[in-house]
Amino acid sequence: MEHGDLVRAATAAVAFAVMLAGHYIGDHWVQTSGQAYGKGLDRVGCVRKVAVWQCTKHVMSWTATTTLFLLAAAWWLRLPLQPGWLVAGIALNAVTHFAADLRTPLIRLGRLLGRGGYLDHVGVVRPSGPANSGPGTGLFELDQAWHIGWLAVSALLIAGPPV
Template sequence: MTPEQIETAIAFGAVAPTLYAAHAVGDHWVQSHTSACAKGTAGAAGHRACLTHVLTYLATCLVAVLAVTAALGILDTLTATGVVVGLVVNGLTHYVVDRRKPLVFLARLTGHGGWIDSGDPEAAYKLDQSWHLGWLLVSAVLTVTL
């Protein structure tokens, strides 16, 4: 491995779990009850609630990534482009599924409609969270490689 590859691997090893932790905090503790209830509703109010949630969520992710990489002395391995692109991908994919109808559409498209329609109260939540976590992995890679 080259020194640059080692540096990237170390940064990924810091950024990926940081985004995972920030996701949990931003998606559950930072999100307001109002946003949680309204973000999937139709119309401007639903879009506004979802946007508010995603912006506070992304702020949580940004602060966490900057704080952890600074504390570890590896902040300089990140570029502004990588951080911005990672956050944009994270935010856009988060927004789309949190509008709820796209989550149901994707579940049905991939053969999980029966689970969504089964009445299992955790089905939508688990699909939502696994979607977010998959995109967090992509976001972490983009953050450290761009």
């Protein structure tokens, strides 16, 4: 393995690790209750324009959080980030997060790929309310798996092209 390949591998590993940390902070600490509840197009009584706006606000703060984690680590470790690849990775992350957090695209994809039973039957018993998408549900688990998978692809992009 060449020196440049090792640097890219370390950059990708660091990018993934710190963005994963930023992902959890952004999704569970920074996101407001209004965003969490209002962003899904699958919600009964959903007004599409409102859901898209709530999702947009969430993805903007979430992207800022993951980017802050990434840039802090890059500064601390002096990672050789290339601006174009950095922007491409962050943009891919934001777009895929937005699509999943509207919920309907993720639900449709899950059903198309044969995960309907998982979506319908994995879940904890909850009192009435927004119980279809939170922790302990199949949708939440598929959502998190989707995000983490795209975080990995984004980290590889951020590391730059093969040398």
